Amino acid sequence: MQTHSEQNQEVTTPLYLNGSTPSKSTDASLCDSLQCYMVLNRTEKAAISSICFIAGPVTFLENILVLLVIASSTTLRRRPSYLFISSLALADTFASCFFTFAFLDFHVYNQRDGPNIYLFKLGGVTMAFTGSVGSLLLTALDRYLCIYKPSNYKVLLTRTRAKLAIVLLWCVTILISFLPLMGWRCKTKFDPPCSRLYPYVDRHYMAFWTGFQLVVLFTIIVAYVLILWKANRHETAMGGPKSGRQSVKGQARMRMDIQLARTFSLILLILAVCWLPVLCFMMVDVTVTLTKKQQRMFAFCCTLCLVNSCVNPLLYALRCKELRAELFALLACRKACRQPMLGNTSGQRKQNGSGISKKVKDQAVSDSNPDTISESVDKQ
Numbered sequence: 001m002q003t004h005s006e007q008n009q010e011v012t013t014p015l016y017l018n019g020s021t022p023s024k025s026t027d028a029s030l031c032d033s034l035q036c037y038m039v040l041n042r043t044e045k046a047a048i049s050s051i052c053f054i055a056g057p058v059t060f061l062e063n064i065l066v067l068l069v070i071a072s073s074t075t076l077r078r079r080p081s082y083l084f085i086s087s088l089a090l091a092d093t094f095a096s097c098f099f100t101f102a103f104l105d106f107h108v109y110n111q112r113d114g115p116n117i118y119l120f121k122l123g124g125v126t127m128a129f130t131g132s133v134g135s136l137l138l139t140a141l142d143r144y145l146c147i148y149k150p151s152n153y154k155v156l157l158t159r160t161r162a163k164l165a166i167v168l169l170w171c172v173t174i175l176i177s178f179l180p181l182m183g184w185r186c187k188t189k190f191d192p193p194c195s196r197l198y199p200y201v202d203r204h205y206m207a208f209w210t211g212f213q214l215v216v217l218f219t220i221i222v223a224y225v226l227i228l229w230k231a232n233r234h235e236t237a238m239g240g241p242k243s244g245r246q247s248v249k250g251q252a253r254m255r256m257d258i259q260l261a262r263t264f265s266l267i268l269l270i271l272a273v274c275w276l277p278v279l280c281f282m283m284v285d286v287t288v289t290l291t292k293k294q295q296r297m298f299a300f301c302c303t304l305c306l307v308n309s310c311v312n313p314l315l316y317a318l319r320c321k322e323l324r325a326e327l328f329a330l331l332a333c334r335k336a337c338r339q340p341m342l343g344n345t346s347g348q349r350k351q352n353g354s355g356i357s358k359k360v361k362d363q364a365v366s367d368s369n370p371d372t373i374s375e376s377v378d379k380q
Helices: 004-012 024-029 042-072 080-108 115-148 159-177 203-237 244-287 292-317 321-338 344-368
Strands: none
Touching: 042 080, 042 292, 042 321, 080 115, 080 159, 080 292, 115 159, 115 203, 115 244, 115 292, 203 244, 244 292
């Protein structure tokens, strides 16, 4: 006859579908519901909400503005550098929408979606950030070619090749991002080998995506380090006494290299601060079981990726003199269009004047600046 304690043990011991019972050594690592991933308390939810509600709309407006400025300028649309910046702005626009919605929906409002719906939302977030980092890679390679192959730059990087690179980037990005939705998911739903950072996500996929991102980030860092090294060598070489026209040209080039070095150093610093914490947590998640405290820390680190998307337009687009000139011209045109019409003759004259001004400005931008964005970077 069973004792009372044995009967209680028989009732309370959880069973798997095959009738077996989990071992006591693994009980602490098991997770049987989405609640295991909803780890934020009320104060942390308020902080996360504040970050997302501020950074999300700001990121969206900044990148939409960049896309509108580039789309409105025939001159900028012809240049590969600005095509890459358009790809970056598009990815960051997606990030501001997908990440803010999905992150708040899960961590703040505790929405419990099924596997397919959750992985679809996660795929959108992954696509946005993968596309953003991939576009940063294209921009870094563009600037590398500009600095190291200035004479062959237009031959090596044509507009057609730039478009093909962007299409290839987004095809690979979409494929990689939605692999969990297409079947590469955690077979046991929540228990190991599932990730403790994302439900339904297999740790092997997590290792694959994290490794891919690390390779891309490493390539970006190497490209910018080589650019900085080139700028430093150029500054040293120009240190000697020069005279005449060669001296003036060399000093102007040296000042441009120094400005580029400062800009690229800032880019590397922000890129490392925003992405390395998240990727480190993901690598740890592949090998060990994270605690709830570590899960909460990871949730805050994820918001740094959104902050990176918010900063990208300021680093890659609005620091460029050409794009700022296009932006001011667009704003001036909008302001002129909103002024009341004083008459058909007056209105026609304003319209013609605006069109002539726009044409003259486009021609001035095209003639006065080189085709590479690297040489148009200007310190604010």
